[in-house]
Amino acid sequence: MMGRRQFLIFTGYGILSLFISNRVLEKLLNDFQNVSKNATPKWGMIIDLKKFNAFSIEKKEEVINVCRLEHNIPLIGGKDRVEWIWLMKFGDVFSRKNFLESYDVPVLCNHCENPPCVKVCPTQATFKREDGIVQQDYHRCIGCRYCMAACPYGARSFNWRDPKPFIPVINPNFPVRTKGVVEKCNFCAERIETGELPACVEKSDGSFIFGDLNNINSKINKILDSNYYIQRKEYLSTEPKVYYLI
């Protein structure tokens, strides 16, 4: 038989041991996370607006259109349009009226660190990869468009109709979507895998800079350290990984 006093002592030891093992576990977990943080990259993009706006309109459109060709994005106008990266005016994107108002700003998925679209998806069809890219699984998506309601940047498009007839030249290396699923910019995950840069970055003549935010020596980090940049709707704390230099 255990007395009351003994029982209390044992319980105390029990709680204490739980506490200690938690501490130990936490430390182990932290160490593990630090290692993996250094090991896996975290992709980010800088868009230098001054450089980009020095281009002719044809050049600007070329940067946008290369994405269309690469990813089999249908050419549909009006309410049914599908867009991964497109041009908007500075005044509208950042709701600021100043001398930059009429600047062309390329907008795309921000691959947020806290993506609201990932949280809301009822089937995990959209998810954040370890390298920070927010991906869409076209085979899992049920087409409920909850993610489109959740995205603060209008970065997601729905296939309101069969896209195939609206793709002038089909790129056989990238899937063509069916009607009824949501899609968006994937930071060219398929090109990153083979060590290439995203298509728009390659065509941008240095006005887009792409790189690893986890690597302190990367070019992207050096530019972010020494320049003033803005992000879209940073007050929402979604932590966008597309940065704009002005």
Place this chain on the structure above:
Amino acid sequence: MNYKFYAWIIFLSILAIGGWIAYSIQLHYGLTVTGMGKEVSWGLYIANFVFLVGIAASAVIVVLPAYIYNKGDFKNIALIGELVAITAILMCFLFVIVDLGRPERILYVIRYPSTKSVMFFDFVALSGYLLLNVLAVTGYLLENNKWAKIFIFLSIPWAISIHTVTAFVFSGLIARSFWNTAILAPRFLASAFASGPALLVMVSLIINRYTKVEINKDAILKLAEIVTYAMIVNFFMISVETFTVFYGGISEEIKHFVYMFLGLDEFNTLVTLTWLSFLTGIISVLILLNPGTRKKEVTLFLACLLLLVSIWIEKGLILVIPAYVPSTIGTIEEYWPTHVEIFVTFGIWSTGFLFLSLILKKILKIIEVHSKFEES
């Protein structure tokens, strides 16, 4: 009676078939045949869904006095309330299915569940509520029904959850300031407790008029009172939200409200509907507040009808659409449902009424036999 009933059934069937034809067009061409698009990506279907979740409150409000306090007057009306709730939830599912881009994948919600998604929990809440009400009705119809009591008890907190979780689907989105407010869930509850019982009052009045079953008049009047209070609370909460937005001057959010109430420049598709909603709502509350008109069947029926019109707009189109106008990127694209959408919507509504009419006819017969048996 029989002749009228069959004419009603045939009328509903024709509308339901029309809905099916419209839906097969939508399946073939995709959701491009609807008015929805890149910027306004939810429309009439989701609006009806939200409204019908509210209607499902019809059950719980009458179950409480009938079973818990064992008030005999409420027994029959409780059964009808549960049937209305079951119908409403089934229609909710239909409206979600027709809104999906890939309806054949709907079970992925269970196969690949995501516990971070409010929509997943909404699915669980609604399915659970449906099941509880089916069990409660079965319990009522069986002789030995002691076991059903636990489900009836469970259905009360569960009913609160379906409105709350449905509100969270919208209020949890930081991207849409129009929805991103804590008052949304209480508002959903208030309008649910107004609209659900209002429909129940209408169904009960029809039953009293056209069938041999007599539903207790006092129970109906008690319901009408609940409808009145809930609607007033609902109006109060709408004005609280409107004050906060306009006086606080949240520039991004004001635009949505201005679009709803006055229109933005030449974009004013919803303005008429908004004011129609308030007008019908106020008239119905005035009718209901006056005891003379509340106790008269004709005016009570009219008040409930006006109230349903008011809430259908307020918890439907003008809850969903203004959140998308202006869009998150500041552009304005307006939405108006297409013919296909309207036909599908009518189709689902008539399917619902068809189901309710047929099942009520069966159940009313049972009630009739029961009461005759008790008398002898």
